[in-house]
Amino acid sequence: MPQKQLSTRYMPGLDGLRAIAVVAVIIYHFNPQWLPGGFLGVDTFFVISGYLITSLLLTEYHNTQRIDLISFWMRRLKRLLPAVIFLIMSVLILTLMIVPSEIKAVRGDAFAALFYVSNWWYIFQDVDYFAQFEVAPLKHLWSLAIEEQFYLFFPILLFMLLRYVKRLKPILYTMIGFIVMSIITMGILYEPHGNVARVYFGTDTRLQTMLxxxxxxxxxxxxxxxxxxxxxxxxxxxxxxxxxxxxxFLCFRFVNESQNALYFGGFGLISLLTLFIIASAVMPSGLFAKGLANPLFLYIGSRSYSLYLWHYPVIVLMHHHFVQGQIPMFVYVIDALLIVIMAEFSYRYVETPFRRSGFKIFDFRHLKQWRLLNVKRAWLMIILLVPSVVILSGVFNGLAKDNTHTTAINTEDMKQYMTVPIPLGDMKIDGLEVKGQTSPYANWKPLLIGDSVMVDIGDAFKEKVANASINGLIGRQLVQAIPLIREDYPDYREKDDMVVLQLGTNGDFTDEQLDTLLDLLGESQIYLVNTSVPRDYQAHVNELLKQAAKNRDNVHLVDWHARSQEHTEYFAPDGIHLEAEGVKALIDEIIQTIKAHQK
Incomplete structure (x- = not known):
């Protein structure tokens, strides 16, 4: 007896869930402090994609006993590629107009995006996804690359399993095996307090959620x-x-990217929640599904792909002109309006027409009849394509800036700034004046340990305090300073010793870790520089530093956070690193705090 044919149906509840996911991602990229776990919306998309694509493939196999791979791949490209190409061309031109110094880097990102290998491109470039305020307006396309790679290989595997294995249990065990391997791979490759590019962007490590x-x-x-x-x-x-x-929702609110548990099965566990949401969202008669299918969610969800494509370039190119963490609210309003306008334009005039009619939406034969919609699309394609090809050819690469940090030196794969006090033999005596010792701080011999902000102020601080020892390392976290002090600076323990610690920019820490660090410095006069960083952990870091200064007589707070508020001129666009005025202000705050507590 022949099997009953299955028919597909529209499931509006999934569009409602897409709406929730894309809004979470957009809010996160607006400001991570508003929704620290909003980046998990991408994993929600991954689970939805795995479910929906498999459902369609299983239905096709049930009805025909085969899977037409070519037809499947063409449908995916027809659905996804036109909007991406429109985005890439637009971003290339906008980057050249707005931030020409970044055009070479964006050109490389564009090539990777066109071939859906952005995730591996960023791995090889050692790009930090969570350093989201650099000018990389195509960085969000890493997730589309993973999905396309999944769409390329998974249907082949599924067809082989359905054809030759056939039984449900072995197939499920195979999928579970791949999930476990993906989770284990992520756990093995993850380096706490390091760059998570390899585990965050990896197809192998992110496969768990789609499966x-x-x-x-x-x-x-x-x-x-x-x-x-x-x-x-x-x-x-x-x-x-x-x-x-x-x-x-609780995960969106309280999870953040620096939590180690995320990389030891956390992504998988959180994605289990999405499974239950999907199961309820696709149930035809469910009240929950009907709630998700409200008109607002359906509008957003149906345009979730276009919203995802356009939100990040708009945010990056807009926020580049402001200091992160101190962006006026009207900027976010403009962001939202531009995102909606561009997404609606892409959805209505590029994405949907091409999905229905393919290349027929362009009329290159009657270019003089520009009032016709298909002719307008043709002109738009020409206007965007010509300069994009020129940019991709590398003509404007010479506009690119040198991204090397001027105050940093490379030590293997790290950027570090280190100095030692001026040796006595290097001093020159002219009469009664000791050259290099005319500063009012000539008798100070402080040790300064910090991260990239310390790298920023290193040279200028040495001009003020010649006998300072400075150790700044880009990306350093507080826990990394514990072995550093234990091994390299064990002699800084006496009452006359002076130590400045500028740590906390790159991640949170516990009060136990802070106590361990302070205990190593014994009775030294310790000056803790608090943070001004547009991240969700800023408040906790600053509270721990404040309490340590309150509880220990030899520990003092350098309140950089208070000093820097409302001073956008102090910061680079990322809201963390310092411009010349910020360097002067931070050095002054450190020196004034030391003077206030000197005995």
Missing amino acids: LGVILAFVWPAFKLRMQTARQPRMIIDGLGVLSLVGL
């Missing part, structure tokens, strides 16, 4: 669900959906 969606498609087939479900099971499934959605 969870694949498993759900087998055990909860969307196109086999009954249109009507009994009241009690429906209530249970709706309840699980609501509770899981609340759990996902």
